[in-house]
Amino acid sequence: MNVSMNLSLDNTQHAFAYKSNADLRKALFLFSVIQSPLVVSIATNVTPFLMKSGLPINGIIRSTIFKQFVGGETLENSARVTKQLGSYGVQVILDYGVEAKEGEENFDAVTEKIIEAVAFAATEKNVPFVSVKLTGLASMNLLETLNEAPRLRSGIHDSESQTGEWDRVRERMYAICDIANEKGIGILIDAEETWIQDPIDRLAIELMGVYNKEKVVVYNTYQLYRHDRLHFLKLSHQLAVEGNFLLGAKIVRGAYMEKERERALAMNYPSPIHVDKNATDIDFDAAALYCIQNKENISLILASHNEQSNLSIVTKMQEIGMSNNDHKVHFSQLFGMSDHISFNMALENYNVSKYLPFGPIQDVIPYLMRRAQENSSVNGQTNRELLLIRKELARRKAKK
Numbered sequence: 001m002n003v004s005m006n007l008s009l010d011n012t013q014h015a016f017a018y019k020s021n022a023d024l025r026k027a028l029f030l031f032s033v034i035q036s037p038l039v040v041s042i043a044t045n046v047t048p049f050l051m052k053s054g055l056p057i058n059g060i061i062r063s064t065i066f067k068q069f070v071g072g073e074t075l076e077n078s079a080r081v082t083k084q085l086g087s088y089g090v091q092v093i094l095d096y097g098v099e100a101k102e103g104e105e106n107f108d109a110v111t112e113k114i115i116e117a118v119a120f121a122a123t124e125k126n127v128p129f130v131s132v133k134l135t136g137l138a139s140m141n142l143l144e145t146l147n148e149a150p151r152l153r154s155g156i157h158d159s160e161s162q163t164g165e166w167d168r169v170r171e172r173m174y175a176i177c178d179i180a181n182e183k184g185i186g187i188l189i190d191a192e193e194t195w196i197q198d199p200i201d202r203l204a205i206e207l208m209g210v211y212n213k214e215k216v217v218v219y220n221t222y223q224l225y226r227h228d229r230l231h232f233l234k235l236s237h238q239l240a241v242e243g244n245f246l247l248g249a250k251i252v253r254g255a256y257m258e259k260e261r262e263r264a265l266a267m268n269y270p271s272p273i274h275v276d277k278n279a280t281d282i283d284f285d286a287a288a289l290y291c292i293q294n295k296e297n298i299s300l301i302l303a304s305h306n307e308q309s310n311l312s313i314v315t316k317m318q319e320i321g322m323s324n325n326d327h328k329v330h331f332s333q334l335f336g337m338s339d340h341i342s343f344n345m346a347l348e349n350y351n352v353s354k355y356l357p358f359g360p361i362q363d364v365i366p367y368l369m370r371r372a373q374e375n376s377s378v379n380g381q382t383n384r385e386l387l388l389i390r391k392e393l394a395r396r397k398a399k400k
């Protein structure tokens with residue numbers, strides 16, 4: 001697929017230059033296996049049990065799915081992958097991939113890890129961002145309560161212990177943003193489920209008001225599969241203009257579609273998700289366009305594996321005279337997926353990164369299971385990965 005000028009996403013030689021033949025064959029095997037919803041469903045259920053049973057399964061996981069989607073068990077281990085990506089002009093968003101564990105001690109421990117990641121990022125040339133999931137720093141219960149904002153404001157909510165809990169969450173985020181600001185690293189706040197998202201948004205706006213005065217330190221995430229989010233993006237922009245700060249906007253389609261729809265149905269409220277994929281696509285592309293049309297006070301991170309969405313914004317950038325590496329636009333894909341987008345864009349000098357999780361193998365299993373589920377359910381994406389890998393293996397064989 002081509003755009004005018006030089007960008008082509010079809011070049012598998014560039015896309016997979018960092019992978020050996022053995023790596024590619026492993027990836028081919030892995031994507032073939034996780035393409036099957038049945039296999040993924042069985043693996044999702046039995047893997048945690050097998051790991052607890054003490055069977056020597058870690059080695060298998062480490063050399064297959066972990067290697068494909070995770071940077072390493074520690075920051076130090078992830079440095080190798082980080083440097084390797086950097087040598088192809090691909091940047092990194094570090095993500096402490098350990099899933100939320102409840103309890104204040106765990107929230108403090110996650111905060112420490114994120115702060116370490118920010119400090120590490122500052123020592124690497126190609127790590128401009130670290131991501132944060134608020135559910136790693138706050139309890140689900142608290143976030144759900146705070147999501148009922150109108151009730152809170154009317155004074156019905158009066159739990160002092162929860163007020164204290166929320167103060168501690170804010171302190172954690174301020175501690176992270178302070179060091180990020182000092183070290184010149186961006187903080188990307190992930191978007192989560194609708195029933196906990198309001199306090200996340202409010203905190204993100206508050207932090208942007210504090211840290212994004214001269215440069216963008218804090219980014220909020222906008223899920224365009226929600227039918228209210230294009231409006232919310234514009235509202236956030238308005239708040240930024242009025243509050244004299246810069247808006248950091250990471251845009252995604254959204255990862256929790258099935259869960260959102262099921263809950264809305266079960267609890268009998270209108271689904272927050274667009275009726276179909278086309279409606280999501282239209283809002284996603286409109287959001288990206290809105291950001292670059294307002295680039296004087298919005299910095300955009302377009303986080304997507306959708307070729308069309310990436311290419312269409314590239315075309316718009318050219319139309320309005322933006323250079324490929326304009327610092328107001330950044331592209332990102334998950335590590336282990338869509339290398340043809342990341343590496344070909346890097347070659348044309350776009351700002352592009354891989355979202356790179358790190359963490360102990362037993363703790364990143366839920367993240368890995370989600371990647372497997374996504375690849376067995378997202379129509380077309382796994383097929384595309386398989387086609388590209390086969391094409392590259394054939395190209396290498398023909399060259400011999």
Ligand SMILES: Cc1cc2nc3c(=O)[nH]c(=O)nc-3n(C[C@H](O)[C@H](O)[C@H](O)COP(=O)(O)OP(=O)(O)OC[C@H]3O[C@@H](n4cnc5c(N)ncnc54)[C@H](O)[C@@H]3O)c2cc1C
Binds near residue numbers: 252254256280334
């Ligand atoms: C760097 C990065 C960071 C991310 N961070 C987050 C985050 O913070 N929060 C988050 O929720 N997700 C996040 N994601 C995941 C993202 O939301 C998507 O799930 C994933 O990227 C697939 O969307 P796509 O644009 O890549 O591809 P596509 O294949 O074009 O789109 C698939 C997506 O379209 C939407 N969709 C599919 N079918 C329908 C339908 N019938 N009706 C309505 N919509 C539909 C769904 O969102 C689905 O995931 C991130 C992804 C990346 C690459």
